Amino acid sequence: xxxxxxxxxxxxxxxxxxTGGVHGKEANPAIxxxxxxxxxxAAAVEDAGASVVHLHARDPSGERSFAxxxxxxxxxxxxxxxxxxxxxxxxxGTGAPTEERAGPLRTDPPPEMASLDMGPLNRYxxxxxxxxxxxxxxxxxEMADRGVKPELEVFNDGHINEAxxxxxxxxxxxxxxxxxxxxxxxxxxPRPQNFLTAIDDLPDGAxxxxxxxxxxxxxxxxxxxxxxxxxxxxxxxxxxxxxxxxAASNAQLVERxxxxxxxxxxxxxxxxxxxxxLGL
Amino acid sequence: MTCPYLDYREQAGSQSFDEARPxxxxxxxxxxxxxxxxxxDRYDLDxxxxxxxxxxxxxxxx
Numbered sequence: 001x002x003x004x005x006x007x008x009x010x011x012x013x014x015x016x017x018x019t020g021g022v023h024g025k026e027a028n029p030a031i032x033x034x035x036x037x038x039x040x041x042a043a044a045v046e047d048a049g050a051s052v053v054h055l056h057a058r059d060p061s062g063e064r065s066f067a068x069x070x071x072x073x074x075x076x077x078x079x080x081x082x083x084x085x086x087x088x089x090x091x092x093g094t095g096a097p098t099e100e101r102a103g104p105l106r107t108d109p110p111p112e113m114a115s116l117d118m119g120p121l122n123r124y125x126x127x128x129x130x131x132x133x134x135x136x137x138x139x140x141x142e143m144a145d146r147g148v149k150p151e152l153e154v155f156n157d158g159h160i161n162e163a164x165x166x167x168x169x170x171x172x173x174x175x176x177x178x179x180x181x182x183x184x185x186x187x188x189x190p191r192p193q194n195f196l197t198a199i200d201d202l203p204d205g206a207x208x209x210x211x212x213x214x215x216x217x218x219x220x221x222x223x224x225x226x227x228x229x230x231x232x233x234x235x236x237x238x239x240x241x242x243x244x245x246x247a248a249s250n251a252q253l254v255e256r257x258x259x260x261x262x263x264x265x266x267x268x269x270x271x272x273x274x275x276x277x278l279g280l
Numbered sequence: 281m282t283c284p285y286l287d288y289r290e291q292a293g294s295q296s297f298d299e300a301r302p303x304x305x306x307x308x309x310x311x312x313x314x315x316x317x318x319x320x321d322r323y324d325l326d327x328x329x330x331x332x333x334x335x336x337x338x339x340x341x342x
Contacts, residue, residue: 025297026310060299061288063313094314095323124315125332127325 001199001207005228011269012261013230013277015052015209016045018250020236021064021090028239028246033058035070039077042085044251045234049258051274052086052113053078054232057104066096066103075107084271086280088113088151091139094129098138105139110146112280114139115179118152118159118166121186133165140170149280151209152178156188160201167203176206177278179232182220183213190216195223207278213237221257225266233257283327283334286311286319306337 001010018032018041025031032041042053055078057070075087089104089111105114116139117131143150150172152163163178180198182190188198190212202208210224210231211217217238221231233253241247241256258268269277288300295310302311302319311319318325327334 022312022314024301024313026295026301026312058313061313061316062297062299062301063316095317095325097323100323124318124330126335127318127330 001228003226003228006226006264006266009265009267010228011267011273011277012225013052013209013269013274014050014254014257014261015054015088015230015232015234016042016050016250016254017054017211017232017234017236018042018045019056019058021056021058021092022236023239024058024062026062028235030247030249031235031239032250033062034060035073035077038074039079039081041250042078043081043083044249045254046082046085046271048251048254049268050085050254051269051271052088053082054088054090054115054234054236055111056090056236064093066093066100068103068106071104071111072107075111086113086271086274087111088115090115092117092129092153094123094127098135101135102139102142105142105146105148110148112275113149113151113177113278114143115153116140116143116150118154118162119156121155133162133169136162136166137169140166140172144170149173149177149278152176153181154178154188154198155181156186157194157198157201160198163206164203173279174205175277175279176203177209178202178206179209179211180229181211181213182216187213190220192223195220195227199227199229211237214240215243217253218256218260222260222264225257225261225264230269231257231261282321283319283331285334285337286316286327304333307333
């Protein structure tokens with residue numbers, strides 16, 4: 001994908017990361033946490049132009065859950081409220097065994113897509129989310145068995161090597177779909193040159209989603225639109241609309257990035273177009 | 281063993297919630313949901329090893 005795709009008017013896929021598992025309502029009361037709240041948020045972002053919803057599950061206390069039953073309740077709510085949005089489950093986790101992290105893949109039906117973290121990243125001061133190659137392979141194998149499209153989450157440049165390594169070990173369906181992530185800590189430093197380098201290093205033919213954390217969400221999404229990529233926004237990655245002002249909803253963040261895409265002349269993908277582009 | 285400084289509260293300061301949420305009585309704030317796995321010593325996580333707030337409070341660990 002490249003600037004040529006922007007010029008050609010290839011539709012941009014907007015993913016909305018509705019809830020996450022790191023922070024919750026203590027950071028922004030608008031974050032949906034219950035299945036019904038998530039289902040209603042999915043409908044709102046779909047109306048705003050998102051065609052994919054990236055989902056985590058939580059217990060009633062807001063704490064994360066890997067339980068298949070909890071994801072099932074969320075999916076049921078999303079399908080009850082939304083029209084045709086693509087469901088993408090997170091398989092990310094810190095400290096949790098691989099078997100638990102596979103729980104989100106076992107809903108009926110399985111999600112059309114699921115995230116697959118490409119390697120380790122530091123959490124807080126004394127903890128690392130390991131994401132060993134054995135974990136990556138095991139989660140990928142279950143995705144393949146269940147017909148789930150993996151979204152390769154690239155938190156830094158080393159994870160691009162890991163993505164190439166996964167392609168050496170496994171035969172992924174094309175197009176390879178990645179998310180390039182920019183922000184603090186272990187993430188790739190959010191600088192335009194790093195974005196260009198990452199795009200250049202991706203496997204041939206790979207599509208990329210653009211994810212900037214916090215204040216970098218909107219500028220990186222804008223660059224992603226211009227560079228022919230896709231974009232992810234939402235309260236999982238950014239709880240603010242602008243400095244000092246909490247976002248009112250996930251839909252508010254989607255509406256803004258859709259306005260940017262339309263102002264730049266790039267059409268926004270419908271769920272049907274998204275399925276076609278990603279080979280779902 | 282769960283962190284002795286973990287509590288579950290529906291309200292603290294100006295924040296209130298429908299369900300009780302994890303609350304850290306050392307930092308006097310609601311705990312991020314992911315950090316609550318450390319507070320509760322879930323999986324391979326251990327508050328005495330992995331929580332800098334606990335370590336700083338107990339050991340003066342910078």
